[in-house]
Amino acid sequence: MANIKSSKKRILVNRTKAERNKAIKSKVKTSIKKVDAAIAASDKAAAATALVEAISTIDKATTKGVYHKNTSSRKISRLAKAVNAIQ
Template sequence: MANIKSAKKRVLTTEVRTARNKAIKSKVKTYVKNVESAIAAGDKAAAQAALTEAIGVISKAASKGIYHKNTAARKVSRLTKAVNAMA
């Protein structure tokens, strides 16, 4: 553990931010999984609804800096492409 007061504060701050980032990334993965399971089930309406929710969560994560904007765009693009490819 650090001896300097500011270094101790940085350690605590980093722990809090790491926990928050991990929670947000986990939430994104859950919503992506919901879209993928709807696609696997062949339910286009459910996939479309899940996609809308997932896009919102991914965009929010990108705006907070959890994901780079291009990473978020790539995730949204791939999910949208998968949903649109459903027959």
């Protein structure tokens, strides 16, 4: 355990930020799973609505600094490509 006051504060702040980032990443993963489930069921309408929500969640994570913009762009692109491939 740190002895210096600023070090103790950094530990607490880092823990708080890590928990926040973990929660945001969990939301993103859940929204992606919903899209994947709709794709597996071949339900284009449900997949499209889930995709819109997933894009929103991923964009919010990007603006909060959890994901790099290229990472979020790649995730969105792959999801959209999979939804568009549904017959």
